[in-house]
Amino acid sequence: MSRIAHVATICAALAMSLPAYAQTPAAPPAAGKIANDMVKIGVLTDMSGQFSHESGEGSVTAVKMAVEDFGGKVLGKPIEVIVADHQNKTEIAIAKAKEWFDVDKVDMIANLINSAVAIGVAGVAKEKNGIAIINGSGSSRLTGDMCTPNSIHYAYDTYALAVGTGNALIKQGKKNWFFLTADYAFGHALEADTASVVKAGGGSVVGSVRYPINTLDHGSFMLQAQGSGADVIAVAGSGTVFINAVKAAHDFGLTQSGKQSLAGLLVWITDIHSMGLENAQGLVLTNAFYWDRDDETRAFSKRFEARMGRKPHMGDAGDYSSTILYLKAVEAAGTDEAQAVMAKMREMKVNDFFAKNGYIRADGRFIHDMYVYQVKSPSESKGPWDYYKLVQVIPGEQAFRPLSQSQCPLIKK
Template sequence: MRTLKLTACALALGLGATAAQAEISGDTVKIGVLNDQSGLYADLAGKGSVEAARMAVEDFGGTVDGKKIEILSADHQNKPDVGSNIAREWIDVDGVDVIVDVPTSSVALAVSKVANEKDTAFIVSGAATTRLTNDDCAATTVHYTYDTYALAIGTGKAVVEEGGKSWFFITADYAFGHSLEEDTSAVVKENGGEVLGSVRHPLSSSDFSSYLLQAQGSGAQVIGLANAGTDTTNSIKQANEFGIVQGGQQLAALLMFITDVDALGLDVAQGLTLTTGFYWDMNDDTRAFADRFAERMNGQRPTMVHAGVYSGVMHYLKAVSEIDDDGGKAAVEEMKKLPIHDFFAPNGKIRADGRMVHDMYLVQVKSPDESQGEWDYYNVVRTIPGDEAYQPLSKSTCSLVKQ
């Protein structure tokens, strides 16, 4: 009898300890939106991502199991040390439970390490490197919106199939650019093309003349732009000024956002093929979200990064509500169990490596004559199923994946 009582007490203590561990820390769920708010990625992420996170919190109801939700935001200035320092302070001092967005792959890699060390969830929308779901994967990180593999499978493969067999890359000299060039080069070669060379430029460059001249001199049919934001728009503007396309070479913008097209104008951007994880004018649900977003953002339509932030925050809050626990590993584990079905990802799922798998879209920029109005910029060429768009799990080098 005494043994049974002791066993019952032990079980009660064990259950009590488990219940104590599963809780909302500080009685508040704090979301930190960390991104570039003043530099070359400010339009594609920036304040728009903060607004998208606010929209998700409002739509969720403003609380999780009766506990309030707060949003913080900061500018990481595209510097890994700045980003990781903000992340540490947010977690240690402010009690932030989840960090979202973080464009600039070098910053995202640094923040992922901090978040994993501190058991804090990290939902990446803006960064692209596949290292986040390969060698640098973490149990607390979800790579949500897109990556360089999907961009290469979409744009790179389409351009090669259309006859663009020889390539020269103009590449941003940091983790994202390197990853995008590597993944696209592999796709080009697998589909019968060749890479004639590449040149790398510093982040946030203003003068691309020397890089463009090297690309022009290579004689490559395709100049692959493995950069993003204003680096991409500046590359395209200056290529247009040099008459590169008129001279017979093709530009392949390997990562381009609708805000970039808006900045360039259809006269310059028309005909470009690109890959995106979201387009605002796909259906009634995407248009409804975009209309609400535009009301808050002076008419700007959301990029795939903004849409991914909304969806990622909403999915995180659902997971926390399910388990009544905002611990990083626990929340991400629950996120991986729950299916995703919303305007951004009608058939989304999060794999063991942290990759959120969803459909991507190959689109072509409309001509001025085709466009029916503001932000009517894309013709959707094809839907790329999620299982085709992303690296197969069997090829993952992530330590979380059981081979």
């Protein structure tokens, strides 16, 4: 997709979702009731495109595991999980969300990787009085100017990624930054949030270049970054394009020179597995979850790997944890009516393998600790998936944008 076409798609999605904010939600079911005698969860994700390794079958598996572990029923009614591939096309995602809420009577839509998709579907959830829980997408606008009373941003966001990785490298004295940025909503937000952290820490942005979302060859971009003299080359992108960028950096000798550091501003452990430690070693990253963090994470990851053939990442863990939270809230509310369930989720604390004392703020942001890691060298790794060493734990209250800086219209200033 060309840059112009992609931008047009995002604009169209926002145009479709924005009017929804003024509309009156549908009438709720009677208290203590489950509409249509079923709670239905829709996993709307990328099943086949460049983000499918960060969502796709993994997100579906995580949601289904949560439903099974909950017992398959809530308030005596069955829980059904349905799946659709949005193909990274915002117009497809919005149309499917409307169909799910109107025709299929879906109560909650999960995952929503691709930030333009997530922003659009969050608007539909508000219009239709459904619920959207976002784990795949990262744009901090989801709890900023595009927040809704019907959506939750759960696993991570661009602000938290920027705070973790940006501050970690600034503290190492690496203050001059160059950005390789994916040219879509998520990439733009990630660059903006990280640049703010860099400048606040006394650093500077010496240059940036934006690459089309489906770029395969990063050679010319990497040469430009290398020639900038920046201390840090920061890749503000995700998926297979991010993997190609890291491989290009290795091919051009950028990481081996010792003069410049490569920062992955959104890194999934599946990315590291795909590119190999030889290419990824030394990469600094921020994450919400690592399978080998403690006994609880290892126990969940063992069960997940038995079904998926790989370790889970923060999106998988977030999809599981947030689905359990949603079902507990339905049970506590005595109904699947969206606002009643949202109110219960905001009251609850989450204490599971994903988060300790996690909670949902008024802007829909799920607050929990974040972690800064560095990728191990091949000699440091003890085997498959042993990829990270802990650099820093960032408390949740420090990891995410403070409400005093929020542009969310739900927050009273």
